[in-house]
Amino acid sequence: MQFIRSLYFTNRLYQSLAALACLFVLAFFVPVLLVLAKVALAVLVLLTLLDLLLLYSNRAGVYASRSMQEKLSNGSDNDVYLYLENKYNFTLHSEVIDELPFQFQKRDSLFRAVVPHGRTHIIHYILRPTKRGSYSFGAINVFAMSVLQLVKRRYKFAQNQEVPVYPSFIEMQQYELLAVSNRLHEMGLKKIRRIGQSTEFEQIRNYVAGDDQRTINWKASARRAELMVNSFQDEKSQQVYSLIDKGRAMQMPFEGLTLLDYAINASLVISSISMKKQDKAGVITFSNKISNILPAQRKSDQLRRILELLYNQKTLFQETDFERLYATVRHTIKQRSLLLLFTNFETLNGAQRQLPYLRALAKNHLLVVIFFENTELHSLLHQPATSTEEVYTKAIAQKFSHDKRQIVKELQLHGIHAILTPPKDLTANTINKYLELKARGLI
DSSP: OHHHHHEEEOHHHHHHHHHHHHHHHHHHHSTTHHHHHHHHHHHHHHHHHHHHHHHHSSTTOEEEEEEOOSSEETTSOEEEEEEEEEOSSSOEEEEEEEOOOGGGOOOOOEEEEEEOTTOEEEEEEEEOOOSOEEEEEOOEEEEEEOSSOSEEEEEEEOOOEEEEEESOHHHHHHHHHHHHTTOGGGGTOOOOOOOSOOSEEEEEEEOOTTOOGGGBOHHHHHHHTSOEEEEEEOOOSOEEEEEEEOSGGGGOEETTEEHHHHHHHHHHHHHHHHHHTTOEEEEEEESSSEEEEEEEEOOTTHHHHHHHHHHTOOOOOSOOOHHHHHHHHHHHOOSOOEEEEEOOOOSHHHHHHHHHHHHHHHHHSEEEEEEEOOGGGHHHHHSOOOSHHHHHHHHHHHHHHHHHHHHHHHHHHTTOEEEEEOGGGHHHHHHHHHHHHHHTTOO
């Protein structure tokens, strides 16, 4: 029974049988071909038996295993490796099917490999999950063939794995590395010219070309007989809170990820960057109620706690209660802090209804409202309308786009910082704003 379950015939064998059938049909009209057809059939049977003997003479002719990280990064490219070891005495021709989690909806994960005797072949492929949660990988199926490739033997390796998909820690690590080496501009971040001075004095050092002349310490310069300048550093231990809206407006998908997932990924990165800048990072998630409050800290395990908190966030499909958010922030956050509010407004009226609560938040804190461009409308805005229906559709799209720009002006009119960003540029634009506010000494 096990032999039958593991035995499969190849297309080459079926093609050979089809050719033989045609030859036998021709032999009915040309009898001289009958002998040739019988000889060909006998040869095919012998070769098939030889192929079976080669494949089944070794009980464990192939071994396969899967290697990947303990957790996957949402919205990022994750590397997966399959190791295929040939224990046969001949060169192995193989087809490998890896049973992927159902979330990927992929049925084409077939890989072909030719592995010499005694060698190990590595198959590399990339997965990009678009939802957080637990992903279940199934078995690795290897269909082994000899050089004849008439039959194939199936090996099944039960590499069942449950792998969690977390917010994009790969993106976070990339930004961390560039932040440490002061190369954030490589990720599309702007170089911010410092137009103010923070209040924390660091040291007196020698003047170098390009230093602000206003920072020259004339007394120290007179004592040393050379120019000396006062060196300042950004204020430390400022609180940076990511306020993440989980209302129904954040469920909209763009390029596979929901707006909530974009906000979660950006929150993780900005929390990491702010802690690298010696600030404290915290998170509040909310919808029609307050879901989670993680106070801003700079402890060694704070980033892990933020990652674990963001992993389980889901859209609640409710109308967002900004009044409750204001009451919670007023009661919870006593120190003036930078509040990065990730939300989405589709209409000007919708933003104006929440404006009183946003203004109240901005009285005691530095508030940045971050919401999203509808990039799906760009194609409608830039293509000509050729019918009445298309004219109407384009007019509606232009109204939505105009409302978004008006929301930014309305917020700025009341002293609230605003970022209108395409979803894919959310992280870079958020960090740009954070660095700008640091450079201006506003936090």
